[in-house]
Amino acid sequence: MILEILGHSYQYELEKLTRLFFPNEKIRVVYKKSDAAETEPLFRTEIRENNAYVFCCLDGKALEQTVSLKDVEDPELQIASMLFRTLTDLTGYQPKWGLLTGIRPSKLLLALQAEMGEENAHTYFLDRFFVSEEKTALTESVAAREESIIRTSRPDSCSLYVSIPFCPTRCSYCSFVSHAMTAATAKKLLPDYVALLTKEIEKTGAYAKSLGLRLESVYFGGGTPTTLSAEQLGTLLSAIDRAFDLSFVREYTVEAGRPDTITREKLDTLKSGGVTRVSINPQTFNDAVLREIGRNHTSALTESAYFEARSAGFGNINMDFIAGLPMDTPDSFAASVDRAILLNPENITVHTLSVKRASNLGTQNAKVERASGLAADRMLGYAYQKLTANAYHPYYMYRQSKTLGNLENTGYAKAGYECIYNIFMMEECHTVFAVGAGAVTKLKSPHGKEIERIFNYKYPYEYISGFEEILARKEKILPFYEKYT
Ligand code: SF4
Known part of the structure; x- marks a missing residue:
C-alpha cells in the first residue's frame, strides 16, 4: 500500500487519515511518483499549480478528484477532505469521527463555537470534518458540561495525582506500566515505594502550602x-492530610478498579481518610470474557464489592466498561450495561478497546479489525442510548490511538456527580501535582496558558533508586510560580 505525498508537506495528517481505513496494513509513504505494480493499492495526493489532486486505486477500482486551491484558506484540510471522501467511496466505510484524529474533540468544538457560534460550529463538524450526527451531538453534550466544570477552576486552584502502579495480575489489554503482584519483585518493592511516596507527598504538599494553593x-x-x-x-492518606490543606477539596477519588483487591477494612480506611469517590470496574459482567482478559475475578465479586462500598458509606461510585473486549459481543455488552444501570452507580465510564503494542494483546499481534470496530460502535451506540435514557449524561470524552474503529472513551454521570479531576486534568485547567512512579506534574501558570512538566521516573525500581533526583526536580515548582505570578 503506497501513499504518495507530492508537492506538499501534509504527510503526518494524511498518513493518519489513511490508517483510519487500513489500520493493519503496511503503508509506504513516498515523496515521488512510485513505480509500484498496478496491483498494489496506491493513494496519490498532490498539489501542483495551485490545484489539489487525489487519485486512489484499490482492488482494481480507481477514483480521482481535482480541486482548485484558489480562495481555499486551508489547503491541508482541503486535500485531507478529498482523500477522505475518495477512500470512503472506494471502501464503503465511513469512520464516525470523520477526519478528526485528535484526542479532544470537545476542545476543538469549544474553540470553533467561540470563533463562529454554535450553529456554524455544528455545521463545520458535519460538513468539513465529516463527523457523524451522532458523534457531533455527543461532542456538543460533553463540551457544554465540561465548560461548566472548567469555569469552577480558579487561578489558585490545584489538584493532586497519586500513582500506584501495582495490580494483582495483568489484564491482557493493559499497556500501562503496572506491576503484577504475582511477581516477587513487585511485592518486595512495595514497602520502600510507600515510604518514599510518603516523603514525596510531604515535600509536594509543602510547596503547595507555601504558594497558598487551593487543593x-x-x-x-x-x-x-x-x-x-x-x-x-x-499511611498515604494520613501523609496527604498532614501535607496539604484539604479544606477546599471537592472530590477525593481512589481507583479500586479490581474487585479482587477490595476488602471492608480497606474501604473503611479510605472512608475515614477522606475519600469521597471510588471506582469499581467490572469492564464486563460476562465471566467468560473476564477469564479471557486475565482478570481473575467474577462478575459476582464485582457486585459484592460494589455493595460493600455502599455499605461502607460511599455515595459516589464509578464503574468502567470496555467495548470490544475479546470474546464479547454486542448482546453481552448490552447485558453488562443493563446490569450496571440496575446497580445504579453515580458514574459509568465506557471505554473502547485499544490494542497497544505494550499490552499482551498487542504482543500476540491482535488486530484492530474493521469488523470489531463496527461491533464496538454498536456497543457504544447502545450505551449512549441506554445511559442517557436513564439519567446518565456524557460529561467527559477523549480518544486515543489504536482503538477499535478509532472510537472514543466517554464518562457518563448523574447530574452533580461528574468527576471534576478528569476534566481539570484533561483540559489543563490548573496545576496538577503528581507523585509516584510514572507520574507527571503539570504546572500551569495561574493566569495564562503556560505549562511546564516535571517527569518522575517511570518504573517503581527507578523511582526508588533515583528518589533524590525526583525530589530535586520538584524544586522547579517555586521558580515556575515566581515567573508567572
Ligand atoms: S488494565 Fe488491569 S493491569 Fe492494567 S492498570 Fe488496569 S487493572 Fe491493572
Whole structure:
C-alpha cells in the first residue's frame, strides 16, 4: 500500500487519515511518483499549480478528484477532505469521527463555537470534518458540561495525582506500566515505594502550602491503588492530610478498579481518610470474557464489592466498561450495561478497546479489525442510548490511538456527580501535582496558558533508586510560580 505525498508537506495528517481505513496494513509513504505494480493499492495526493489532486486505486477500482486551491484558506484540510471522501467511496466505510484524529474533540468544538457560534460550529463538524450526527451531538453534550466544570477552576486552584502502579495480575489489554503482584519483585518493592511516596507527598504538599494553593481534587490512580494493604493506604492518606490543606477539596477519588483487591477494612480506611469517590470496574459482567482478559475475578465479586462500598458509606461510585473486549459481543455488552444501570452507580465510564503494542494483546499481534470496530460502535451506540435514557449524561470524552474503529472513551454521570479531576486534568485547567512512579506534574501558570512538566521516573525500581533526583526536580515548582505570578 503506497501513499504518495507530492508537492506538499501534509504527510503526518494524511498518513493518519489513511490508517483510519487500513489500520493493519503496511503503508509506504513516498515523496515521488512510485513505480509500484498496478496491483498494489496506491493513494496519490498532490498539489501542483495551485490545484489539489487525489487519485486512489484499490482492488482494481480507481477514483480521482481535482480541486482548485484558489480562495481555499486551508489547503491541508482541503486535500485531507478529498482523500477522505475518495477512500470512503472506494471502501464503503465511513469512520464516525470523520477526519478528526485528535484526542479532544470537545476542545476543538469549544474553540470553533467561540470563533463562529454554535450553529456554524455544528455545521463545520458535519460538513468539513465529516463527523457523524451522532458523534457531533455527543461532542456538543460533553463540551457544554465540561465548560461548566472548567469555569469552577480558579487561578489558585490545584489538584493532586497519586500513582500506584501495582495490580494483582495483568489484564491482557493493559499497556500501562503496572506491576503484577504475582511477581516477587513487585511485592518486595512495595514497602520502600510507600515510604518514599510518603516523603514525596510531604515535600509536594509543602510547596503547595507555601504558594497558598487551593487543593480542589485528589486522585489515586495506577494501577490499582487498592492493591496496597489497608495500613499502607492509611499511611498515604494520613501523609496527604498532614501535607496539604484539604479544606477546599471537592472530590477525593481512589481507583479500586479490581474487585479482587477490595476488602471492608480497606474501604473503611479510605472512608475515614477522606475519600469521597471510588471506582469499581467490572469492564464486563460476562465471566467468560473476564477469564479471557486475565482478570481473575467474577462478575459476582464485582457486585459484592460494589455493595460493600455502599455499605461502607460511599455515595459516589464509578464503574468502567470496555467495548470490544475479546470474546464479547454486542448482546453481552448490552447485558453488562443493563446490569450496571440496575446497580445504579453515580458514574459509568465506557471505554473502547485499544490494542497497544505494550499490552499482551498487542504482543500476540491482535488486530484492530474493521469488523470489531463496527461491533464496538454498536456497543457504544447502545450505551449512549441506554445511559442517557436513564439519567446518565456524557460529561467527559477523549480518544486515543489504536482503538477499535478509532472510537472514543466517554464518562457518563448523574447530574452533580461528574468527576471534576478528569476534566481539570484533561483540559489543563490548573496545576496538577503528581507523585509516584510514572507520574507527571503539570504546572500551569495561574493566569495564562503556560505549562511546564516535571517527569518522575517511570518504573517503581527507578523511582526508588533515583528518589533524590525526583525530589530535586520538584524544586522547579517555586521558580515556575515566581515567573508567572
Ligand atoms: S487493572 Fe488496569 S492498570 Fe491493572 S493491569 Fe488491569 S488494565 Fe492494567
